Amino acid sequence: MTATLHGTAAAGSASSLRLLRDILEEQFAVQTNRLTELVLCGELPRLGGYDPRTLAALTRETRIGVAAAADALRRMSQNTYGTCERCRQAIPLGRLHAYPEARYCTPCHQVSPS
Ligand SMILES: [Zn+2]
Numbered sequence: 001m002t003a004t005l006h007g008t009a010a011a012g013s014a015s016s017l018r019l020l021r022d023i024l025e026e027q028f029a030v031q032t033n034r035l036t037e038l039v040l041c042g043e044l045p046r047l048g049g050y051d052p053r054t055l056a057a058l059t060r061e062t063r064i065g066v067a068a069a070a071d072a073l074r075r076m077s078q079n080t081y082g083t084c085e086r087c088r089q090a091i092p093l094g095r096l097h098a099y100p101e102a103r104y105c106t107p108c109h110q111v112s113p114s
Pocket of ligand 1: 084085086087088089104105106107108109
């Protein structure tokens with residue numbers, strides 16, 4: 001892994017990137033397990049106690065979470081993580097810590113949320 005974070009202190013970049021990767025890998029694992037549970041509930045009599053609309057909404061949200069974590073990990077492997085996909089400027093580290101899967105900086109997210 002040679003990905004770097006733009007616009008951050010060099011000394012903190014590598015450890016910040018490692019931390020963010022750990023968070024994303026954990027998010028991917030947790031969301032994948034959750035998705036498996038929800039799919040299994042969908043196959044149970046009476047949907048494992050879930051309201052059908054609630055189960056559908058949770059499944060949809062969890063799929064989005066799995067995809068977002070996987071996409072962020074892919075961007076890390078391609079050394080594009082931390083760069084806004086709209087303006088190509090560095091996404092501030094504080095935003096990445098708050099939203100590790102962020103694809104846009106805050107101003108661009110407000111224009112074209114994902
Ligand atoms: Zn931007």
